[in-house]
Amino acid sequence: MWLKTGDLNDSYIYEIPEKITQKALFASSLKINPIGSILIAMYGATIGKVGILTQPATTNQACCACSDFKGIYNLYLFYLLIAYREYFIQLGEGGAQPNISKIKITSTYIPLPPLSEQYRIVTEIERLFSLVDIIEDNTLSLVQLFTQTKSKVLDLAIRGKLVPQGPSDEPVSVLLEQIGRRQKTKKSISDKFPYPFEVPESWEWCKLGEIGDWQSGSTPSRAKKEYYNGDINWLKTGDLTDDYIYNISEKITQKALLETSVKLNPIGSVLIAMYGATIGKVGILTQPATTNQACCACSNFRGINNLYLFYLLIAYRDYFIQLGEGGAQPNISKEKIISTDIPLPPLSEQQRIVEKIEEIFKMLDKIEENIQTNA
Numbered sequence: 001m002w003l004k005t006g007d008l009n010d011s012y013i014y015e016i017p018e019k020i021t022q023k024a025l026f027a028s029s030l031k032i033n034p035i036g037s038i039l040i041a042m043y044g045a046t047i048g049k050v051g052i053l054t055q056p057a058t059t060n061q062a063c064c065a066c067s068d069f070k071g072i073y074n075l076y077l078f079y080l081l082i083a084y085r086e087y088f089i090q091l092g093e094g095g096a097q098p099n100i101s102k103i104k105i106t107s108t109y110i111p112l113p114p115l116s117e118q119y120r121i122v123t124e125i126e127r128l129f130s131l132v133d134i135i136e137d138n139t140l141s142l143v144q145l146f147t148q149t150k151s152k153v154l155d156l157a158i159r160g161k162l163v164p165q166g167p168s169d170e171p172v173s174v175l176l177e178q179i180g181r182r183q184k185t186k187k188s189i190s191d192k193f194p195y196p197f198e199v200p201e202s203w204e205w206c207k208l209g210e211i212g213d214w215q216s217g218s219t220p221s222r223a224k225k226e227y228y229n230g231d232i233n234w235l236k237t238g239d240l241t242d243d244y245i246y247n248i249s250e251k252i253t254q255k256a257l258l259e260t261s262v263k264l265n266p267i268g269s270v271l272i273a274m275y276g277a278t279i280g281k282v283g284i285l286t287q288p289a290t291t292n293q294a295c296c297a298c299s300n301f302r303g304i305n306n307l308y309l310f311y312l313l314i315a316y317r318d319y320f321i322q323l324g325e326g327g328a329q330p331n332i333s334k335e336k337i338i339s340t341d342i343p344l345p346p347l348s349e350q351q352r353i354v355e356k357i358e359e360i361f362k363m364l365d366k367i368e369e370n371i372q373t374n375a
Contacts, residue, residue, distance in 0.1 A: 209338030217291030
């Protein structure tokens with residue numbers, strides 16, 4: 001085995017990819033270091049990296065090894081060298097190729113407790129490191145849990161189970177009749193019931209196309225330079241952030257707006273991505289904007305709070321992703337969007353749902369931020 005600094009991993013060394021021959025060992029100044037030897041890197045960017053041999057090995061000149069320990073437990077030395085890393089890095093600065101030497105290492109003063117205490121120190125270090133590893137693993141699990149919790153909150157919201165229904169809320173059926181709906185939908189699941197779940201009595205199922213005006217965008221010809229670098233926002237799916245949209249990287253000119261099929265969407269419009277890996281990503285405009293053909297926008301809302309629509313579209317994301325599968329380039333279309341059935345609560349309940357979602361999301365975001373800060 002012939003070890004190089006790149007093989008040092010601040011842990012036990014099990015894999016050493018390069019090997020030399022017996023002849024090389026006899027014909028050079030190489031020495032075999034026994035199992036349990038502690039190694040430290042002396043050159044370049046790896047200065048201070050350490051490792052513990054689990055098999056006999058030689059090293060290149062950039063490594064220094066300690067064995068035949070006198071009054072020191074090898075694992076105590078291992079952790080002590082990690083603690084001294086910054087000192088060794090500073091010791092190696094100043095040259096074109098930073099390095100330390102065996103002389104600098106062996107002349108370094110270290111605190112040396114009694115052997116029995118060294119064993120206790122190592123035991124405590126490894127106990128604490130094990131706890132840190134558990135916390136890091138759990139932190140990742142908690143982040144996933146927060147994502148799942150938000151999804152569950154949205155699922156409860158669109159089923160009418162997040163906030164109580166209000167006895168004074170005007171039934172949605174009245175509103176839908178006012179905007180042109182004449183036939184009421186069924187709410188109880190039966191063999192003929194076409195919807196995925198029941199909704200409260202004051203709610204109705206309707207099509208997305210009934211609650212607003214939907215329009216997709218287009219891309220002005222790139223060959224016409226006079227169409228770009230104007231003052232009209234032109235949004236692409238990469239600008240959708242599942243949040244309010246404040247930054248839109250590209251702009252087109254008034255000429256492009258007048259001469260092409262791009263359309264200007266007003267502030268408050270809710271946008272959804274229809275193509276590729278971004279299907280289902282959403283956003284809310286904070287400034288008027290046009291979009292490319294991969295985005296669909298809803299405005300001129302009828303009987304729906306735009307924030308309720310925003311959260312409902314997020315809740316429907318997996319449905320839209322599945323709807324887009326099957327082709328070489330996954331996509332949904334404006335037609336698929338506007339023909340989608342959605343559960344619609346009374347407007348006053350929509351507002352209560354939005355307030356409750358944002359209250360819960362804010363609390364979850366704060367907890368997640370604190371965990372990541374303290375991890």
